[in-house]
Amino acid sequence: MSPSCAWQRYFQLTQWDEIDQWLAEKPETRNWPGLLKTLSYFDTINLACRIEAEMLMAVGLQDPVCPPATCFVSYNQIKGKKACRVYKTTGHNLGQLHQQYALNWLESRFNFSQKPIHIDGKPKEDQD
Known part of the structure; x- marks a missing residue:
């Protein structure tokens, strides 16, 4: 499928x-063909x-802003390792359930520390 x-x-x-x-x-x-050609650049x-x-992609199947069919067009072109989380009854705002899932996903890949880190990179308890 072409971008347009x-x-x-x-x-x-x-x-x-x-x-x-x-x-x-x-x-x-202004017309649809011209608009679609311009949008194809974006x-x-x-x-x-x-x-x-x-990468992790999440899709709400009831999303009227970013319809799933259009999201999967790009997802299918990704050659790297990828995962897609589909929410059948969710729209554009995936909510806290997905936020927690995404944080867990990131943590599993980057081995984030459970200790709070201060802006200078030192653990907070070492800052006193």
């Missing part, structure tokens, strides 16, 4: 009244194939 197709699919799945209004203001110079799929670091 991802945007085309995006606008089939969600509605932005602002886009319709913007197009209607200058119909002689599509995450353009960089997804460059991701080499391990």
Whole structure:
């Protein structure tokens, strides 16, 4: 799927009244093909194939802002190690359950210390 197709699919799945209004203001110079071409330069799929670091993606299947179908277009282009957490009943805000999952995921990969760290890098108990 080309980037412009991802945007085309995006606008089939969600509605932005602002886009319709913007197009209607200058119909002689603004149109869907031109808009989709411009947006293709700002599509995450353009960089997804460059991701080499391990990554976690989360998707709320009820998300009207970032429809899952458009998220998976970029996810499928990532060549590095990746994981996707899907929340069937969640929208754009994944909530505390995912925040905790993401923190645990990061901790398991970076072996974060449980001790609070001060801004200068020393454990807080050593600061007195």
